[in-house]
Amino acid sequence: NAGVTQTPKFQVLKTGQSMTLQCAQDMNHNSMYWYRQDPGMGLRLIYYSASEGTTDKGEVPNGYNVSRLNKREFSLRLESAAPSQTSVYFCASSEVEWGQYEQYFGPGTRLTVT
Amino acid sequence: DAKTTQPPSMDCAEGRAANLPCNHSTISGNEYVYWYRQIHSQGPQYIIHGLKNNETNEMASLIITEDRKSSTLILPHATLRDTAVYYCIVQLYNQGGKLIFGQGTELSVKP
Numbered sequence: 250n251a252g253v254t255q256t257p258k259f260q261v262l263k264t265g266q267s268m269t270l271q272c273a274q275d276m277n278h279n280s281m282y283w284y285r286q287d288p289g290m291g292l293r294l295i296y297y298s299a300s301e302g303t304t305d306k307g308e309v310p311n312g313y314n315v316s317r318l319n320k321r322e323f324s325l326r327l328e329s330a331a332p333s334q335t336s337v338y339f340c341a342s343s344e345v346e347w348g349q350y351e352q353y354f355g356p357g358t359r360l361t362v363t
Numbered sequence: 364d365a366k367t368t369q370p371p372s373m374d375c376a377e378g379r380a381a382n383l384p385c386n387h388s389t390i391s392g393n394e395y396v397y398w399y400r401q402i403h404s405q406g407p408q409y410i411i412h413g414l415k416n417n418e419t420n421e422m423a424s425l426i427i428t429e430d431r432k433s434s435t436l437i438l439p440h441a442t443l444r445d446t447a448v449y450y451c452i453v454q455l456y457n458q459g460g461k462l463i464f465g466q467g468t469e470l471s472v473k474p
Contacts (some may be wrong), residue, residue: 291464354406
């Protein structure tokens with residue numbers, strides 16, 4: 250049981266390049282999330298998916314797209330990377346029990362855009 | 364904006380109880396209080412949550428005041444491995460699990 254896995258662990262991009270961050274969970278959770286964390290800050294929600302086939306914007310969605318490929322996988326795409334997107338990206342998943350959520354987080358992808 | 368206020372940092376001696384306060388004076392009746400921690404830039408880890416009753420699990424205890432405007436996370440016997448940033452978050456019931464993180468409290472457990 251690996252929990253939440255993310256690939257790659259590290260990535261360096263040049264401004265304008267594109268890339269996709271991958272996330273997978275093996276806990277059969279319905280909900281999945283993408284957050285970013287800038288140095289010295291708390292996490293901010295980019296996008297989330299409450300269930301397979303649905304996605305919705307979070308606090309900071311601009312410059313990103315997401316795909317809920319199936320129940321296990323939720324990917325985050327940067328179409329044209331900018332230095333402001335240099336950050337650590339965390340994926341998370343959760344299941345709902347009585348409206349209460351315990352989120353499980355992956356180890357993060359450290360992205361640098363030069 | 365985060366709905367909680369936490370001290371930016373705290374120290375605790377190893378083996379002693381760590382008491383981390385959180386103010387959430389605007390909390391509404393159907394919002395839960397959640398605590399997560401983040402150890403050295405790893406992914407955050409769930410600790411505990413509650414609505415109005417005090418809660419305890421194998422990691423910690425959560426004490427919520429009767430008016431629900433503040434809470435305290437208690438780590439009963441802090442160890443060096445408890446050094447982390449602790450986040451107190453209020454979350455509306457059935458809001459798709461969207462967590463709003465604030466700055467958190469950086470807890471340093473010292474030998």
